[in-house]
Amino acid sequence: xxxxxxxxxxxxxxxxxxxxxxxxxxxxxxxxxxxxxxxxxxxxxxxxxxxxxxxxxxxxxxxxxxxxxxxxxxxxxxxxxxxxxxxxxxxxxxxxxxxxxxxxxxxxxxxxxxxxxxxxxxxxxxxxxxxxxxxxxxxxxxxxxxxxxxxxxxxxxxxxxxxxxxxxxxxxxxxxxxxxxxxxxxxxxxxxxxxxxxxxxxxxxxxxxxxxxxxxxxxxxxxxxxxxxxxxxxxxxxxxxxxxxxxxxxxxxxxxxxxxxxxxxxxxxxxxxxxxxxxxxxxxxxxxxxxxxxxxxxxxxxxxxxxxxxxxxxxxxxxxxxxxxxxxxxxxxxxxxxxxxxxxxxxxxxxxxxxxxxxxxxxxxxxxxxxxxxxxxxxxxxxxxxxxxxxxxxxxxxxxxxxxxxxxxxxxxxxxxxxxxxxxxxxxxxxxxxxxxxxxxxxxxxxxxxxxxxxxxxxxxxxxxxxxxxxxxxxxxxxxx
Amino acid sequence: xxxxxxxxxxxxxxxxxxxxxxxxxxxxxxxxxxxxxxxxxxxxxxxxxxxxxxxxxxxxxxxxxxxxxxxxxxxxxxxxxxxxxxxxxxxxxxxxxxxxxxxxxxxxxxxxxxxxxxxxxxxxxxxxxxxxxxxxxxxxxxxxxxxxx
Ligand code: FES
Ligand code: FES
Numbered sequence: 048x049x050x051x052x053x054x055x056x057x058x059x060x061x062x063x064x065x066x067x068x069x070x071x072x073x074x075x076x077x078x079x080x081x082x083x084x085x086x087x088x089x090x091x092x093x094x095x096x097x098x099x100x101x102x103x104x105x106x107x108x109x110x111x112x113x114x115x116x117x118x119x120x121x122x123x124x125x126x127x128x129x130x131x132x133x134x135x136x137x138x139x140x141x142x143x144x145x146x147x148x149x150x151x152x153x154x155x156x157x158x159x160x161x162x163x164x165x166x167x168x169x170x171x172x173x174x175x176x177x178x179x180x181x182x183x184x185x186x187x188x189x190x191x192x193x194x195x196x197x198x199x200x201x202x203x204x205x206x207x208x209x210x211x212x213x214x215x216x217x218x219x220x221x222x223x224x225x226x227x228x229x230x231x232x233x234x235x236x237x238x239x240x241x242x243x244x245x246x247x248x249x250x251x252x253x254x255x256x257x258x259x260x261x262x263x264x265x266x267x268x269x270x271x272x273x274x275x276x277x278x279x280x281x282x283x284x285x286x287x288x289x290x291x292x293x294x295x296x297x298x299x300x301x302x303x304x305x306x307x308x309x310x311x312x313x314x315x316x317x318x319x320x321x322x323x324x325x326x327x328x329x330x331x332x333x334x335x336x337x338x339x340x341x342x343x344x345x346x347x348x349x350x351x352x353x354x355x356x357x358x359x360x361x362x363x364x365x366x367x368x369x370x371x372x373x374x375x376x377x378x379x380x381x382x383x384x385x386x387x388x389x390x391x392x393x394x395x396x397x398x399x400x401x402x403x404x405x406x407x408x409x410x411x412x413x414x415x416x417x418x419x420x421x422x423x424x425x426x427x428x429x430x431x432x433x434x435x436x437x438x439x440x441x442x443x444x445x446x447x448x449x450x451x452x453x454x455x456x457x458x459x460x461x462x463x464x465x466x467x468x469x470x471x472x473x474x475x476x477x478x479x480x481x482x483x484x485x486x487x488x489x490x491x492x493x494x495x496x497x498x499x500x501x502x503x504x505x506x507x508x509x510x511x512x513x514x515x516x517x518x519x520x521x522x523x524x525x526x527x528x
Numbered sequence: 529x530x531x532x533x534x535x536x537x538x539x540x541x542x543x544x545x546x547x548x549x550x551x552x553x554x555x556x557x558x559x560x561x562x563x564x565x566x567x568x569x570x571x572x573x574x575x576x577x578x579x580x581x582x583x584x585x586x587x588x589x590x591x592x593x594x595x596x597x598x599x600x601x602x603x604x605x606x607x608x609x610x611x612x613x614x615x616x617x618x619x620x621x622x623x624x625x626x627x628x629x630x631x632x633x634x635x636x637x638x639x640x641x642x643x644x645x646x647x648x649x650x651x652x653x654x655x656x657x658x659x660x661x662x663x664x665x666x667x668x669x670x671x672x673x674x675x676x677x
Contacts, residue, residue, distance in 0.1 A: 059544070076555075077543075077547070077551055077555040077556065078551055078554070078555055078564075079547050079548060079550075079551035079555070080547075150659060151624075151626075151659060152563075152565045152571065152573060152624070152626045152627050152657065152658070152659040152660075153563065153564075153565065153624075153626045154564070154565070199624065199625060199626075200624060201563070201624050201625070201626030202624045202626060202659050202660060203624070204659075232564070234567065235565065235566045235567055235568075429620060430620075433620065433623065433662075433665070436661060436662070436663075436664040436665065437623060437660055437661035437662065438661070439661065439664075440658075440660075440661025440663060440664075441661055444661075462566055462567075462568055462570065463566050463568070463570040463571055463657065464568060464570060468657060468659060469661070469663075470655060470657060470663075471650070471651055471654045471655070471656075471658075471663040471666060471667065472651035472652070472654075472655070474661075474663035474664060474667075476664075477664050
């Protein structure tokens with residue numbers, strides 16, 4: 048990377064231009080002045096080998112994982128080959144989900160001050176321990192003279208926990224001004240292109256059904272970059288990402304012959320845990336596919352699932368609860384269509400029912416979201432409801448609108464203008480059913496999200512006969528009212 | 529020198545006339561309740577009132593605010609007693625809170641202009657983004673504030 052900061056250095060309020068091997072920052076007496084000056088800095092980026100990577104090359108690379116013969120098996124029950132050999136019907140489908148950004152409403156920021164006594168940092172963080180470790184390492188100041196003030200974070204969602212690059216950058220800037228606090232504020236554009244993205248994922252599923260419509264065999268092949276390989280090595284085992292495989296590795300359905308294969312396909316795009324992590328896209332893949340199977344054998348999607356969950360009373364209870372609340376089994380009100388899904392996660396059990404209207408065959412309006420949640424115990428019901436409402440907005444936003452694209456090795460999107468997120472006008476009624484059954488403590492921040500996306504996909508199928516297998520839904524020709 | 533009326537106080541600032549009002553408020557006057565989220569008038573985190581009308585201060589040159597009445601979240605009420613603030617607290621609207629100054633300013637302006645907004649009125653006026661997804665409660669709290677106002 049080379050840069051030319053001749054113009055910036057002479058601009059009003061500018062105190063310094065600081066450059067390292069991979070970033071340039073302007074320090075000024077006012078953020079707008081710093082940002083105006085930064086825009087004048089000419090930077091020659093060296094993309095290296097990544098410069099030729101784009102969406103198509105990433106998808107082609109993941110596709111090699113679908114056909115590879117040497118991939119590790121994450122779970123194996125019964126005899127899958129025999130089940131397929133004896134199947135009356137085989138259903139096969141491929142699903143795709145894109146990279147996503149957290150876009151915390153507050154772009155990343157940190158303030159640092161270096162004095163003779165040590166280093167002090169003010170930062171909104173989900174993880175004070177990684178923040179103080181990063182501050183100590185970046186400054187060279189021992190931990191006992193490093194102070195991190197944990198500020199209110201303007202949204203975290205997994206972005207402000209493991210990665211402290213903005214804190215390290217703030218320290219590097221503060222080192223130029225001993226004694227003076229320096230506040231680093233990323234622009235939205237910087238935040239968009241320097242995210243830690245939810246991994247892309249390509250999944251092929253095959254199901255074997257017998258002559259009575261019973262589900263006797265299931266083969267799942269995941270091809271995706273591994274979050275664990277990049278940032279959570281403790282979750283990497285025998286070439287299998289123990290986080291990325293969730294929803295499939297721990298699936299609750301009583302399918303006697305089952306195989307889960309995992310083809311790791313790492314790219315240069317930086318990854319992060321995005322609220323609910325694998326429980327953002329994997330439930331969509333699994334629960335929409337099960338809806339496909341129910342329709343393939345002419346069964347009602349709830350009736351198809353129930354016997355398969357007979358030994359999983361907690362999953363069954365939340366599924367039954369949303370089915371009852373939405374009036375499953377009775378006709379939907381005129382012009383409305385319903386979808387349903389279930390997914391346990393983070394020690395909790397949740398199911399969702401979604402009611403939609405479709406205008407002109409393609410414009411989706413979500414009217415109602417119902418979520419049932421069994422987190423074991425509920426301490427503060429109103430706070431749990433707030434998480435369900437919030438989770439509904441996240442899940443719908445991701446399914447309908449969000450996508451990060453890669454071109455020339457870099458992120459294409461820059462701001463909310465090309466990375467839309469859900470707005471109030473698009474937010475449906477959200478109904479929460481809290482059903483703590485006691486005896487365990489599960490999460491409430493991420494579990495409510497899991498079943499909503501697939502319930503929406505299944506409602507779209509009910510309304511239009513069109514199966515959405517690629518996210519976001521615009522790729523299937525739908526838009527959002 | 530540019531003369532501003534901010535929260536009923538005269539303020540004089542020595543800045544470029546094209547500097548957005550947001551950065552005058554935050555970095556010159558220390559009024560950090562108004563937030564930066566996008567800089568392109570899309571998110572509403574920077575919403576303040578200009579003569580009672582909600583504006584996105586990240587995209588308003590300070591020169592356009594000279595001599596006009598600017599009210600920020602710090603000036604909405606002296607003691608969090610504005611009906612919108614009270615409804616926000618009662619219904620526990622905020623999550624991370626970052627968008628909420630802008631949401632409250634937009635909601636206060638809506639209620640001032642339309643004392644009994646419908647869901648459709650709220651959807652049209654409240655285009656501020658909330659990444660935490662507090663929209664369900666924002667809608668409820670605006671109805672509650674309208675009833676109380
Ligand atoms: S910061 Fe002004 S609208 Fe987003
Ligand atoms: S409360 Fe976090 S962005 Fe709205």
